[in-house]
Amino acid sequence: xxxxxxxxxxxRGRSPPMRWSPRRYGQSNHPDSHGPDVGVGDGRSxxxxxxxxxxxxxxxxxxxxxxxxxxxxxxxxxxxxxxSYSYExxxxxxxxxxxxxxxxxxxALGSCFEQNHKVASVPCIEKDVHVDVSNKLNxxxxxxxxxxxxxxxxxxxxxxSNNPKNTADPKMQNSYQPVSVDHFDICxxxxxTTITLKPSLLLQNRExxxxxxxxxxxxxxIVYRPGMVLLKGYIPLNDQVxxxxxxxxxxxxxxxxxQPGYRDGAKLHLKMMCxxxxxxxxxxxxxxxxxxxxxxxxxxxxxxLELVEKAIRDSHALIKQESKTENPEKILPGMSPxxxxxxxxxxxxxxxxxxxxDESQESLRQGFPVVSFSIGDKADFLYGDERDLDxxxxxxxxxxxxxxxxxxxxxxxxxVTAIHTNTAPKLLLGETNLRHGRLNLTFRQY
Ligand SMILES: O=C(O)CCC(=O)C(=O)O
Ligand SMILES: [Fe+2]
Numbered sequence: 001x002x003x004x005x006x007x008x009x010x011x012r013g014r015s016p017p018m019r020w021s022p023r024r025y026g027q028s029n030h031p032d033s034h035g036p037d038v039g040v041g042d043g044r045s046x047x048x049x050x051x052x053x054x055x056x057x058x059x060x061x062x063x064x065x066x067x068x069x070x071x072x073x074x075x076x077x078x079x080x081x082x083x084s085y086s087y088e089x090x091x092x093x094x095x096x097x098x099x100x101x102x103x104x105x106x107x108a109l110g111s112c113f114e115q116n117h118k119v120a121s122v123p124c125i126e127k128d129v130h131v132d133v134s135n136k137l138n139x140x141x142x143x144x145x146x147x148x149x150x151x152x153x154x155x156x157x158x159x160x161s162n163n164p165k166n167t168a169d170p171k172m173q174n175s176y177q178p179v180s181v182d183h184f185d186i187c188x189x190x191x192x193t194t195i196t197l198k199p200s201l202l203l204q205n206r207e208x209x210x211x212x213x214x215x216x217x218x219x220x221x222i223v224y225r226p227g228m229v230l231l232k233g234y235i236p237l238n239d240q241v242x243x244x245x246x247x248x249x250x251x252x253x254x255x256x257x258x259q260p261g262y263r264d265g266a267k268l269h270l271k272m273m274c275x276x277x278x279x280x281x282x283x284x285x286x287x288x289x290x291x292x293x294x295x296x297x298x299x300x301x302x303x304x305l306e307l308v309e310k311a312i313r314d315s316h317a318l319i320k321q322e323s324k325t326e327n328p329e330k331i332l333p334g335m336s337p338x339x340x341x342x343x344x345x346x347x348x349x350x351x352x353x354x355x356x357x358d359e360s361q362e363s364l365r366q367g368f369p370v371v372s373f374s375i376g377d378k379a380d381f382l383y384g385d386e387r388d389l390d391x392x393x394x395x396x397x398x399x400x401x402x403x404x405x406x407x408x409x410x411x412x413x414x415x416v417t418a419i420h421t422n423t424a425p426k427l428l429l430g431e432t433n434l435r436h437g438r439l440n441l442t443f444r445q446y
Contacts, residue, residue, distance in 0.1 A: 177261050177282060179292040184257035184271045186344050187248040187433040207237075207427045221318040227332050227367065227407030228383075229315040230395065234402040237427055239307065240375050244432040246301055247342055247439060250275070255295040257344060270349045275300045275340040277446060284358050286339065286446055300340045300443070308337055308371045308443045311402045332407050335368035337443035345379065345419050345438045353387045353415040360446050368445045369406025375399050375439040378423040383414040399425050416440075 220232040235243070250273065251257040257271040263282040274297040277286045289296045312334050319328035339359070343351070356370050374397040381403070384392035392413070397403060405412055419438050428434060 177263060177265050180259040181293055183252040185252050186435055186439060188435060190433060203426055207425055223319060223322050225409055227409035228405045229318060231311055231314060231402040233400045234311060235373060235400040240400055240428055241431045243375060244434050244439060250298050255297045270351060271344040273342045277339045279341055286358060305337060311371055315404050332369060333367050335445040338446050339444045341442045343440045347419055347421045347436055349419055349437060351416045353413045355411050355413055359444050363445050367407040367410045369404050371443040372403045373441040374401045376424040376434055377436060377438045378420040379416050379438050380418040382417055383412045387413045399428060
């Protein structure tokens with residue numbers, strides 16, 4: 001599925017205000033509507049830690065009456081940043097015919113979170129626990145190793161444990177949403193039966209020529225606005241390969257990739273792993289370990305930190321040149337990252353417009369930048385001063401690009417609306433076996 005393609009001309013972020021055309025999204029009335037992005041029942045079970053949410057059975061809701069829905073208004077009432085993702089969640093389940101809960105609403109914003117809307121043949125007891133009986137997997141699901149697989153018996157068991165009467169520990173009743181912690185492999189080993197066609201010699205040569213041109217003639221830097229810089233093609237291919245391999249190894253280990261979700265049960269449409277510190281989407285706080293399994297996130301590899309430092313230095317040189325200022329740090333402060341959020345977007349992955357505001361007050365006040373590495377498939381990155389897609393600008397981020405936003409741009413709303421399948425450099429795929437999708441690393445200083 002390619003939801004974004006062809007909507008808007010790519011104009012390096014200087015595009016006119018965008019218009020989302022609901023009709024292009026089929027039955028959905030909101031652009032951010034999409035299908036599930038978590039694998040469904042392929043027989044492998046995830047090591048999933050289930051905790052009780054609030055003991056209510058969602059089957060008590062009258063289908064379609066909206067009573068089980070969380071609304072953007074509810075979420076929007078808080079100042080916390082990442083919850084704004086939720087505003088961008090779909091307005092309706094794309095599988096309304098089969099969806100047990102029929103959580104749909106004609107209202108455009110935030111009325112339905114498409115919480116992994118798997119269709120259910122048995123009553124679902126949590127909004128995000130649906131069981132797919134359709135046996136229809138989309139491409140992304142087939143690629144995902146992360147599986148929240150529930151059989152009717154599991155649902156019964158969960159239903160029983162979810163009943164407050166059956167819950168031994170009353171404290172558990174307001175505890176964590178289920179988190180799937182099996183380790184998602186961004187570079188799954190090739191199956192012996194898979195025939196991989198090598199990229200044509202012509203294509204490989206073209207990529208090699210581009211790569212050596214790039215090495216001779218460094219990056220192409222663009223200042224989009226004060227404090228926001230894009231370093232096009234900044235990360236050399238061999239460094240991209242190293243980053244992918246490192247993230248792969250860390251991602252399958254302890255503290256590796258998992259399927260994050262919000263407190264209300266909505267899932268982020270990406271896999272995530274934290275380095276340095278843990279960021280918890282359920283509390284939107286940073287901590288030293290992951291609340292759902294107690295694991296301390298791996299350290300940020302030194303090579304990553306060196307690259308961030310260099311990118312900031314080069315951005316300063318660019319700002320100095322463009323703004324004729326002697327003090328580029330005033331426009332884009334430097335920083336020493338101690339957090340790195342690693343996201344992997346499958347083909348239908350995306351991230352709603354949000355601000356990154358969970359770092360310390362001091363960090364935010366100083367405007368310490370977010371430094372973002374893009375690797376793999378291209379993505380449409382949207383940004384603007386308001387949480388409004390119509391007013392956002394778009395920039396296409398490609399493998400090797402580094403985007404930095406700090407200073408006056410630290411609080412931009414930003415998000416990812418589409419991943420362009422099959423656009424990653426073939427050489428990168430050949431060297432790493434990176435799956436289709438996009439790897440994104442954002443570095444911050446707490
Ligand atoms: O994937 C991206 O480019 C942005 C990621 C992001 O905004 C985040 O992790 O907060
Ligand atoms: Fe962000």
